[in-house]
Amino acid sequence: MNGSVISGKNIYKIFKLGEERVAALNGVSMEVKRGEFVAIVGTSGSGKSTLLNMLAGLDKPTKGEIIIAGQHIEKMSEGELVKFRRDHVGFIFQAYDLLPQLNAIENVALPLSFKGMNKSRRTKEAMHALKQVGLEKYMRHRPTEMSGGQQQRVGIARALVVRPEIIFADEPTGNLDTKTTISVLHLLQEVVHEAGNTLVMVTHDNNLASYADRRLHILDGEVVYED
Amino acid sequence: MRFSDKVGMAWSSLWKRKLRSLLTILGVMIGVASIVTMMALGEGMNRQSMEMIEEYGGLRTVEVREGNNQTAKNASSGADNAASDPTKLKLTDNTIKTIQEMGHVEQVYPTLEFQAVMQSGGYRLGIYGGQAIPLEVLRDMKWEFADGGWPNKGDELKFVFGNMVIQDFEDSRGNAVYWNTGRVADVDLMKSKMFTVFDTEAYYASQNSGDGGRTAEAGDDLEGADGEAPGAATATPAPKKYMIPTAGVLAGSLEDYKEYSWSVYCDLEALEKMYKKVFKGKAIPGQPVKKNGKPYPELFYSKLSVIVDDVENVEAIQKEIGDMGYQASSNSEWIAQAKEQSRSTQALLGGIGAVSLIVAAIGIANTMMMSIYERTKEIGVMKVLGCGLFDIQQLFLIEAGMIGFGGGVTGLSLSVLVCLIINKITGAMTAVIPFWMYFAAVVFAIIVSMLAGFAPSKRAMSLSALEAIRNN
Ligand SMILES: Nc1ncnc2c1ncn2[C@@H]1O[C@H](COP(=O)(O)OP(=O)(O)OP(=O)(O)O)[C@@H](O)[C@H]1O
Ligand SMILES: [Mg+2]
Numbered sequence: 001m002n003g004s005v006i007s008g009k010n011i012y013k014i015f016k017l018g019e020e021r022v023a024a025l026n027g028v029s030m031e032v033k034r035g036e037f038v039a040i041v042g043t044s045g046s047g048k049s050t051l052l053n054m055l056a057g058l059d060k061p062t063k064g065e066i067i068i069a070g071q072h073i074e075k076m077s078e079g080e081l082v083k084f085r086r087d088h089v090g091f092i093f094q095a096y097d098l099l100p101q102l103n104a105i106e107n108v109a110l111p112l113s114f115k116g117m118n119k120s121r122r123t124k125e126a127m128h129a130l131k132q133v134g135l136e137k138y139m140r141h142r143p144t145e146m147s148g149g150q151q152q153r154v155g156i157a158r159a160l161v162v163r164p165e166i167i168f169a170d171e172p173t174g175n176l177d178t179k180t181t182i183s184v185l186h187l188l189q190e191v192v193h194e195a196g197n198t199l200v201m202v203t204h205d206n207n208l209a210s211y212a213d214r215r216l217h218i219l220d221g222e223v224v225y226e227d
Numbered sequence: 228m229r230f231s232d233k234v235g236m237a238w239s240s241l242w243k244r245k246l247r248s249l250l251t252i253l254g255v256m257i258g259v260a261s262i263v264t265m266m267a268l269g270e271g272m273n274r275q276s277m278e279m280i281e282e283y284g285g286l287r288t289v290e291v292r293e294g295n296n297q298t299a300k301n302a303s304s305g306a307d308n309a310a311s312d313p314t315k316l317k318l319t320d321n322t323i324k325t326i327q328e329m330g331h332v333e334q335v336y337p338t339l340e341f342q343a344v345m346q347s348g349g350y351r352l353g354i355y356g357g358q359a360i361p362l363e364v365l366r367d368m369k370w371e372f373a374d375g376g377w378p379n380k381g382d383e384l385k386f387v388f389g390n391m392v393i394q395d396f397e398d399s400r401g402n403a404v405y406w407n408t409g410r411v412a413d414v415d416l417m418k419s420k421m422f423t424v425f426d427t428e429a430y431y432a433s434q435n436s437g438d439g440g441r442t443a444e445a446g447d448d449l450e451g452a453d454g455e456a457p458g459a460a461t462a463t464p465a466p467k468k469y470m471i472p473t474a475g476v477l478a479g480s481l482e483d484y485k486e487y488s489w490s491v492y493c494d495l496e497a498l499e500k501m502y503k504k505v506f507k508g509k510a511i512p513g514q515p516v517k518k519n520g521k522p523y524p525e526l527f528y529s530k531l532s533v534i535v536d537d538v539e540n541v542e543a544i545q546k547e548i549g550d551m552g553y554q555a556s557s558n559s560e561w562i563a564q565a566k567e568q569s570r571s572t573q574a575l576l577g578g579i580g581a582v583s584l585i586v587a588a589i590g591i592a593n594t595m596m597m598s599i600y601e602r603t604k605e606i607g608v609m610k611v612l613g614c615g616l617f618d619i620q621q622l623f624l625i626e627a628g629m630i631g632f633g634g635g636v637t638g639l640s641l642s643v644l645v646c647l648i649i650n651k652i653t654g655a656m657t658a659v660i661p662f663w664m665y666f667a668a669v670v671f672a673i674i675v676s677m678l679a680g681f682a683p684s685k686r687a688m689s690l691s692a693l694e695a696i697r698n699n
Binding site: 078083085091093100113116118158 | 228229232239240242243604605608609610611612613614615616618692693696
């Protein structure tokens, strides 16, 4: 508890592939404090995404405890997890994953519509979030009319708009060039430090991880060290 | 998630794949149109047969004729009495009263069928089943007249002719004028002088015994009334002729068949008065006589028409009257048969139409499945972002419902058009869309579409979000 929004205790995740058992997570324990920007770093196949999915309530651990915003999520049903994510979690995807038929405002407002917010209010909130990520000029553009960097900013705005307790991002710059990557990372830093959000980001790149306040280095499903 | 937002999203994803949505809707449209059109054809047939039954004596009428010993056999009470009292099963005012007292009977009226021979110019008309009916009942028929109208209450005897009766005139040699020449006899039913013989037995007897070709000349007896034709005093004396005026001719062309077309009508009361004058205690043709050959003091009716309050009760009333020993007949069996037939035709036609709707439903399921595969990613993202599971299911059900609605409305419009064309071509109400079907067709299309979309929507709901966002 004491100030930590995320607390994972002894998390195991074992995948069964026929007879073979793959241990993606081998007893991970970790904490994330409120307002912290934490990076999960490791080589490919080390178990970063698996850990993030557990923390975000997208998958359940084989063993262990995950307490997020004071709630044990490892015991929740799928329906409860959906509701939990809707109320507490923002998500940024590697491939942005905006809905192509919706414009920037509508994309950002989407999670608010899941909450049942009315249209005029959620449009206002979405416009505010888009301003936060510097896209006031692109509010009515569709995803196909924007660059990758711009699309990811829309993605970030979509995560911010619900004012979540934690934002999760799996390789958010994975599809971007170096220059754009840096500007997106600056934006993420800003979002955490100025707006007071908590961010957990997965990356395989040590340089990118250096933008975070703290790094969890993971190898073969175990946190080997933090810095 | 708000319902309006779900509708909006469903709409936008249908819109995004316009062509595919349109083709799916087209399938439903054809399905609905074929069901509705088929049902309309069945309904049209049903109505036509009901109309036909109505024309042939009505849907609610039981016709009663006198009973005889055979019909009385199954009537336990009537049987013994019939033997002792031969008038027991004849139709009298008492019979009318008895039937009127039964439940569900709205009206009972008698008909006395009469015979007569009419002469005008060189032409002759034999009336066999002339209908003498109480004047009030005749007036209630609301028939239209080509000329004249019903006589007034208390008038002397006057005739009303059906629109085709004129075709029945024969020339002096006994040949049917209209059927041989194609032209009607040169008789103006309203204006020509016509002499009527009621004692047809005596008339034909005199015809056979005298010179067969001889017909009464119009000038024979201008005073009409009671004048006896001179020169008829051969073997059998020719009966008296009476000049009976025509009150009216019923509307319709020579080809225009109506229930009244071939009949001659008159007021029952007036005919009874006339009979008293004509026969003066002699036997009236068609009426029974006592063992000693003398007529009964009262007239017996030829038939009674019993109007039942509802089609459903016709059969019961018919049975009840039949059980009393009378011969009762109605269209109830015909109606039941016609109904049964139209029901099975409708089921068959509807079934044929339903096949195409089933095909359309499979089309919907197929389209939705494809759309879900395409949108796996999108659905996954929505789930990750916190879209409720049932909201996702409803999104797809609404989409399917919209396809059904679109197909239902367009299909209905199409079938309305098709029915109009069919009716135009056949020149009759061959296809009739019942009022409730407008509503039912659309609702049915929506329900079928949503059922077809149910399995896909279930699948969308249970898609793993993790699986969906992993595949990049
Ligand atoms: N659904 C699954 N079924 C079976 N094995 C899985 C599944 N998901 C992950 N794994 C295995 O778990 C291990 C960790 O995978 P994970 O996706 O967490 O790696 P990662 O660190 O995110 O790698 P990358 O940087 O390439 O994305 C891998 O060995 C992978 O093969
Ligand atoms: Mg990964």
